[in-house]
Amino acid sequence: MGIIVNKNTRAIVQGITGAQGSFHTKLMLEYGTKIVAGVTPGKGGTKIHDVPVYDTVEEAVKESMANASIIFVPAPFAADAALEALENGIKTVVIITEHIPIKDAINVMAYAGQVGATIVGPNTPGIITPGECKLGIMPSHIFKSGVVGMVSRSGTLTYEIAAGLTRKQLGQSTCVGLGGDPIVGLNFIDVLKFFESDQQTRAVALIGEIGGNLEELAAEYIIKSNYPKPVVAFIAGRSAPPGKRMGHAGAIIMGKAGTAESKIEAFQKAGVEVAEKPSDVAVLLEKLIKH
Amino acid sequence: MKLLEYEAKKILIKYGIPTPKGGFATSAIQAREIASSLKPPFAVKAQVPVAGRGKAGGILLVNSVDEVEKAAEKLLNMQIKGIPVRSLWIEEKINVKKELYFGITVDRLNKSYVVIASSEGGMEIETVAAKTPEKVIRFPINPRLGFRAYHARQIAKKIGYSGNQISTLGNIFYSLYLAGMECDAELIEMNPIVETQEGNFIAVDARIIIDDNALFRHSEYKGRIVEGELSPQEIEAVKNDLAYVKLDGNIGVIGNGAGLVMATLDAIQLYGGKPANFLDIGGGAPSDKMATAIKIVLSDPNVEALFINILGGITRCDEVAKGLLEAREKLGINKPFVIRLVGTNEEEGKRILTEAGIHVLDSMEEAAQRVTEIIKSKR
Structure with missing residues (x-):
């Protein structure tokens, strides 16, 4: 169970021979993820951690029956890699790469929409369904299988909050990193919908940050859909000044749009409890789940 | 990366978008020389990467070459929102009939670009949108189709033009889109683009923010640092x-x-x-x-x-x-x-x-x- 990835996920790693690709392939294999092939142009016929490497996604998919891909290809070539995966029928693509140009990301998302594929990222720690499948770079020991669905725009902050949940024996169904860029494949509403129909998920932790209005739209959706599962939110960037990019390309307040106040207010209107500090997320969820 | 006005205008000129005649100066003497080759009256404009420069006193309108020199002297000793003025753009002041707005930026929700146009230009578009939302046109670009010449003409019509002006203005809008795509702009805008008394259109101010992640495709900006912009x-x-x-x-x-x-x-x-x-x-x-x-x-x-x-x-x-x-x-x-x-x-x-x-x-x-x-x- 869980969403998007599970024990039936068969993934290829694009950019498997690079330092990051190779390192995390090893960790994902150790976690039990089915990594069935790798792709690096020019390195076809070799093996990394016993995983066969191909020159093209076309060959890799043909030989391995893969249904997912995780991309570690450098930014200038990452969009090309994502399109290659999509055109060869892969329906779940996780793009770890940071610093992909906006124009390239827009092209990838348009084509993914056309072929009905799910893109996680770019600039994401990835996605993990604890105990089943990890397609990402997150430290796996802080996660534990359970009933909380997590969706977030950031990496380490998610680890911080997930570790807090796990300490309180609140495991996770799936943890999705949307990605820190302005253009990403999934938004909060998409993931709330996934969690809504997932039987394992009983509550949702939503971790947002300044910039854009995806949190506000999620709050509206929660009201309109009369969302059936309790949601707890945390918003990073209450102290961020306008006009400055806070690390993530997408974390910027433009004029009065994208402030933490606006997002917090929207959630409070929707009856969503907003944690004041990261450790409060687990405290609030514990109360909601026990009741 | 925020381009300065003169850098943005260079890009517009390359795409055939009319801009006022002008020149770049880093000293009052230079400013005077440039003005002597232009027709008065003049606009002397501080080149700083901040919005709301005009309100902060960064644009001076003068009538003579002598005044240009004085204005330049004054601006070059100024700080605008904490940023020291190191360079100027001196141009011919345009005879304005109407100020319009046209810009293209990133639309996160639709995962594409969005065109924003208005018959009210010359002030911040957010202000126009807040006061008179009916005067702001938002046109989301379908990423599979792109922004086309006929979209540009539709928008020209919607902000109130007819006859030959639709094609003239449409061409400018379309060219700005091409410029924005080519230079990987996350924001490109003409504010204002002016309709002159003679019925022509001229981009009087331009702003471009280039996607930092795309700079590897734009070697012309390698190592570019604007003094005072960063601590x-x-x-x-x-x-x-x-x-x-x-x-x-x-x-x-x-x-x-x-x-x-x-x-x-x-x-x-x-x-x-x-x-x-x-x-x-x-x-x-x-x-x-x-x-x-x-x-x-x-x-x-x-x-x-x-x-x-x-x-x-x-x-x-x-x-x-x-x-x-x-x-x-x-x-x-x-x-x-x-x-x-x-x-x-x-x-x-x-x-x-x-x-x-x-x-x-x-x-x-x-x-x-x-x-x-x-x-x-x-x-």
Whole structure:
């Protein structure tokens, strides 16, 4: 169970021979993820951690029956890699790469929409369904299988909050990193919908940050859909000044749009409890789940 | 990367978009020379990468070459929103019949670009949208189709034009789209684009922000730094591939991951402290990068205490610990600091620091509280 990835996920790693690709392939294999092939142009016929490497996604998919891909290809070539995966029928693509140009990301998302594929990222720690499948770079020991669905725009902050949940024996169904860029494949509403129909998920932790209005739209959706599962939110960037990019390309307040106040207010209107500090997320969820 | 007006106009000219005749100057004498080759009256415009430059007194309208020289002298001794004016653009003032707005920016929700146009130009488009939303046209671009010449003509019609003016203005809109795509703009706008008394259209001001992540495709901007735009710490951080933002408090902050660092700043504020900066060392930083980060943060004279918050995933705690000791040895850190260190290789990191007499905390919130108390006790 869980969403998007599970024990039936068969993934290829694009950019498997690079330092990051190779390192995390090893960790994902150790976690039990089915990594069935790798792709690096020019390195076809070799093996990394016993995983066969191909020159093209076309060959890799043909030989391995893969249904997912995780991309570690450098930014200038990452969009090309994502399109290659999509055109060869892969329906779940996780793009770890940071610093992909906006124009390239827009092209990838348009084509993914056309072929009905799910893109996680770019600039994401990835996605993990604890105990089943990890397609990402997150430290796996802080996660534990359970009933909380997590969706977030950031990496380490998610680890911080997930570790807090796990300490309180609140495991996770799936943890999705949307990605820190302005253009990403999934938004909060998409993931709330996934969690809504997932039987394992009983509550949702939503971790947002300044910039854009995806949190506000999620709050509206929660009201309109009369969302059936309790949601707890945390918003990073209450102290961020306008006009400055806070690390993530997408974390910027433009004029009065994208402030933490606006997002917090929207959630409070929707009856969503907003944690004041990261450790409060687990405290609030514990109360909601026990009741 | 925010381009200056004259850089943006160069791009517009390349795409055949009419702009006022003008020239670039870095001294009052030069400004005078340029003005002598133009027709009065003149606009003398400070070249600074800030919005709302006109309101801040950065644009002076004058009638003679002598006045241009004086205006230039004045502007070159000015700071606009904290940024010193180092260069000017002098151009012929346009006879305005009507000011329009046209721009293209990123639309996060639709995962594409969006065109924004208005028959009310010359002020910030957000202001127009707030006061008279009916006067702002939002046209989301279908990424599979792109923005086409006929879309441009539709928009020209909708903001009130007819006859030949539809094609003339449509061509300008379409050209701006092509320019924006070619230079990887996350924002490109003409504000205002002016209809003259003669019925022509001229882009009087232009703003372009280039997507920093696409700069590898635009070698013409390699190494470009606009003086005053970044603080010395920010320049140092860019050189070392660190994300740094200067804030106005006194607690220096270093962490790994943008979200975690933002949450750290928020926690400090929650306990009544004031962060001096945002600094994200990114993932997997080696010890020397950590040492550089400490050096940058401490070079801000406002910093009275330092808070390091590391949750190691791909970042290793032992590397962070070594970096801290390295910085302490080289820089002789003489300000109090609080460190929170958990995650990958935590035991080794803690051992290194404990042996050096440094106490390590486990909870970021406890650490935030501690550093805030340290500042208070100094008062």
